[in-house]
Amino acid sequence: MKQDLSAPVITIDGPSGAGKGSITQLVAKKLGYHLLDSGALYRLTALAATKSGIALDNEEKVGELALSLDVKFVPGEYGEPVNVLLNGEDVTAQIRTETCGNNASKVAPLPKVRAALLQRQRDFQVFPGLVADGRDMGTVVFPGALVKVYMTASAEERAERRYKQLKAKGEDVKIATLLSEIQERDARDSGRAEAPLKPAEDALVLDTTGLGIEEVLVQVLTLVEKTNGTVI
Numbered sequence: 001m002k003q004d005l006s007a008p009v010i011t012i013d014g015p016s017g018a019g020k021g022s023i024t025q026l027v028a029k030k031l032g033y034h035l036l037d038s039g040a041l042y043r044l045t046a047l048a049a050t051k052s053g054i055a056l057d058n059e060e061k062v063g064e065l066a067l068s069l070d071v072k073f074v075p076g077e078y079g080e081p082v083n084v085l086l087n088g089e090d091v092t093a094q095i096r097t098e099t100c101g102n103n104a105s106k107v108a109p110l111p112k113v114r115a116a117l118l119q120r121q122r123d124f125q126v127f128p129g130l131v132a133d134g135r136d137m138g139t140v141v142f143p144g145a146l147v148k149v150y151m152t153a154s155a156e157e158r159a160e161r162r163y164k165q166l167k168a169k170g171e172d173v174k175i176a177t178l179l180s181e182i183q184e185r186d187a188r189d190s191g192r193a194e195a196p197l198k199p200a201e202d203a204l205v206l207d208t209t210g211l212g213i214e215e216v217l218v219q220v221l222t223l224v225e226k227t228n229g230t231v232i
């Protein structure tokens with residue numbers, strides 16, 4: 001589908017592990033909006049490069065790959081993209097690994113990659129509306145968004161949340177390793193020249209350290225209600 005500039009957009013940006021993904025899904029479900037997990041596109045680009053043996057710092061080649069990615073998001077019961085297909089192959093689990101996330105943050109600074117993914121992301125802006133999760137949704141991809149939220153939490157808390165998630169999946173991980181990976185990823189995402197991770201000037205900054213998901217959801221929905229007059 002092609003971008004419809006009159007469809008409302010809610011952007012949810014912030015560092016890895018701040019809980020954006022869960023909040024984005026809940027807000028999209030509540031409003032019946034479409035969902036864009038923009039990180040998945042960077043993860044898919046990194047995965048496609050690894051599968052084709054292309055070095056992650058080869059901007060020309062990785063940029064070409066990003067432009068021609070054959071991606072399909074298969075919506076779940078509430079319209080969430082639960083399954084992700086790359087060239088017809090279900091890569092949902094492969095793109096969710098820590099390695100793929102770290103590789104995604106290595107291809108993400110490349111200007112050709114960001115340019116290649118820009119319109120693909122904007123084409124998610126269709127009726128009845130969109131909730132977009134990422135790093136530069138409010139600053140670069142949808143600067144005219146109706147509601148902008150920047151979710152953050154201390155690196156220690158984000159590492160702990162991730163640790164619990166991975167442990168629940170039966171993965172053997174160390175919290176100290178996760179913390180240093182999160183700190184490295186934050187530094188790469190915030191320090192890059194192109195579309196660095198930072199709150200948009202008109203974003204509501206929500207520090208979720210010590211907050212439960214329900215409390216965060218209420219704050220986001222209250223902001224949406226105040227902004228567009230929708231009673232939720």
Ligand code: DC
Binds near residue numbers: 016039104109137185
């Ligand atoms: O949100 P995530 O963990 O799936 O994102 C993976 C990486 O992709 C992240 O480290 C930085 C990059 N990314 C980005 O640069 N811009 C976005 N809008 C989303 C993700």
